[in-house]
Amino acid sequence: MARGSISLGKLFGIPVRVDLSWLFIVVWVTWSLAGSYFPTRYPSWSSALVWGMGLLTSGLFFGSVLLHEVGHSLVARGQHLPVTDITLYIFGGASQIAEEPRNAREELLLAGAGPAVSLGLAGLFGLGYLAARPLSEPLAAVTLFLAGINLSLGLFNLIPGYPLDGGRVLRAILWGARRDVRWATRWASRTGRGVAGLFVLFGVYQASTGDWVSGLWVLFIGFFLDGASRSSYQQLTLRQLLEGHVAGEIMAEDCQLLPPQLSLDVFVEHYLVGEGARRCYVVGTREELVGLLTPSDLQKVPHDRWLTTRVREVAMPVEHLRVVAPDTPLWTALQQLTAEGVNQMPVLDRGRLVGMISRDRLLSLIRRLSELEP
Numbered sequence: 018m019a020r021g022s023i024s025l026g027k028l029f030g031i032p033v034r035v036d037l038s039w040l041f042i043v044v045w046v047t048w049s050l051a052g053s054y055f056p057t058r059y060p061s062w063s064s065a066l067v068w069g070m071g072l073l074t075s076g077l078f079f080g081s082v083l084l085h086e087v088g089h090s091l092v093a094r095g096q097h098l099p100v101t102d103i104t105l106y107i108f109g110g111a112s113q114i115a116e117e118p119r120n121a122r123e124e125l126l127l128a129g130a131g132p133a134v135s136l137g138l139a140g141l142f143g144l145g146y147l148a149a150r151p152l153s154e155p156l157a158a159v160t161l162f163l164a165g166i167n168l169s170l171g172l173f174n175l176i177p178g179y180p181l182d183g184g185r186v187l188r189a190i191l192w193g194a195r196r197d198v199r200w201a202t203r204w205a206s207r208t209g210r211g212v213a214g215l216f217v218l219f220g221v222y223q224a225s226t227g228d229w230v231s232g233l234w235v236l237f238i239g240f241f242l243d244g245a246s247r248s249s250y251q252q253l254t255l256r257q258l259l260e261g262h263v264a265g266e267i268m269a270e271d272c273q274l275l276p277p278q279l280s281l282d283v284f285v286e287h288y289l290v291g292e293g294a295r296r297c298y299v300v301g302t303r304e305e306l307v308g309l310l311t312p313s314d315l316q317k318v319p320h321d322r323w324l325t326t327r328v329r330e331v332a333m334p335v336e337h338l339r340v341v342a343p344d345t346p347l348w349t350a351l352q353q354l355t356a357e358g359v360n361q362m363p364v365l366d367r368g369r370l371v372g373m374i375s376r377d378r379l380l381s382l383i384r385r386l387s388e389l390e391p
Contacts, residue, residue, distance in 0.1 A: 023037070028103070029090070032102040033083065034104045034105070035104070036104055038106050046075045046079075050070070050162075051072070052071075054071075055067045055070055058158070059154065059155075059158060062155070070155050070158065078163060081135065081163065081166070081167050082170070083110060084138065085131045085134050085135050085174075086103045086110040086111065088130040088133060088134035089112040091130070093127055096119075096123050098114050098116045098118065100113065100114055101114070117198075117253070117256070120192075121189045121192040122193070124185060124189035124192060125189035127185070128183075128188075129186060131174060132171040132172075132175050132182050136167070139164050139168035140164075142163040142164035142167060143164040176212060177209075177212065178208065178212030178213060178246065179205035179209035179250075180249040184208065184209045184246075187208060188205035191204055198253070199254070199257065202249070202250050203250055206246045209242060209243075209245070209249075213241075213246060215239075216235055216242060217236055217239035217243075219239075220233065220238075224236070255351075255383065256348050258383060258386050259346070259347040259382075259383070260348070262346070262347045263344050263347060264341045264346075264374045265364070265372070266382075267378040268372030268374045269372055269373045269374075270371065273288065273298050273299065274299050274300075274301065274302060275288065275298050275300045275328050277300055277301060277307050277329035279328045280325070281323035281324075281326045282323040282324050285315070298310045300332040301329075301335075301370075304370075306335045306363060308329065308332030308333050308334045308338070309332055309335075309338055310332040314331045315331070318331060338362070339362055340363045340364070341362055341365075341374060342366060343364055343366055343372075350362065350379070354374075360375060360376045361373050
């Protein structure tokens with residue numbers, strides 16, 4: 018699980034998580050609805066009804082965001098692209114798709130799926146409003162708001178600012194026209210940065226007129242979109258750079274093995290201190306891996322207990338470790354290193370330890386490959 022996120026279970030077999038930043042936006046949307054939107058439009062409502070409808074509308078809104086991402090994910094699975102999870106965060110949601118679309122058509126279908134779901138939900142909630150209007154004012158108010166917000170979500174995502182869905186649609190069109198995904202991504206990214214600049218300018222204008230809250234929010238979106246546009250292009254460049262390379266190429270085969278029964282004081286004296294010190298150590302044997310020990314793990318144990326504490330008691334158990342195989346693509350390995358926030362991972366071949374892949378070796382390869390780029 019990515020750090021700073023909470024699991025909500027699975028939907029259609031896809032793990033759903035929420036980033037901690039998402040909790041802020043849930044509170045903000047609920048407070049805005051119950052504290053301003055509903056009381057202003059329906060002053061006759063009681064406080065309990067206002068807050069009840071605010072909570073209901075907020076929940077259905079984020080359910081709509083989730084369905085938007087489910088649309089992307091189901092289309093990806095239909096194209097045999099593996100979906101890792103769906104994560105909700107402060108700006109909405111993101112489907113983590115492990116592989117890039119193989120051609121422009123797949124990209125177009127994948128990018129268009131989310132906005133299509135949002136626009137479809139806008140139509141359904143619009144019909145719900147027409148049906149509820151003569152029956153229940155609160156229900157009509159909720160469906161009207163959700164129709165409008167889903168319409169806004171669908172149209173906003175169609176803005177041609179990469180990596181928004183509209184930017185990916187633009188990339189698909191450019192990709193199909195020139196048959197060059199890197200060129201298409203570069204121009205879609207530049208367009209995205211241009212759109213981000215417009216957001217920033219509009220945010221500055223709003224702030225200058227005295228609307229600081231809206232202005233700062235639009236500025237925040239603009240800066241976020243600019244960063245996302247740049248990083249998305251850099252990510253594709255890096256992914257293409259590592260294409261065809263696997264973990265076995267850069268793994269260190271002379272792993273430092275520690276006997277599980279080794280005491281911490283002996284470990285510090287004979288392994289940790291000196292020129293041969295490393296960032297992490299494998300506990301166990303090549304045939305039976307027990308866990309992974311890093312110098313920082315020593316902080317868990319008081320110094321006066323090092324003599325009686327064994328390395329197997331402190332090491333991270335093997336069942337909690339993220340491991341790779343020799344034929345794991347380096348792009349996948351880099352994603353796992355980043356997601357787990359670790360510097361090294363064991364390389365196992367049919368359960369047997371054959372090496373260790375490190376962030377340093379991976380970065381060294383990236384530098385060498387970059388120097389060979391035309």
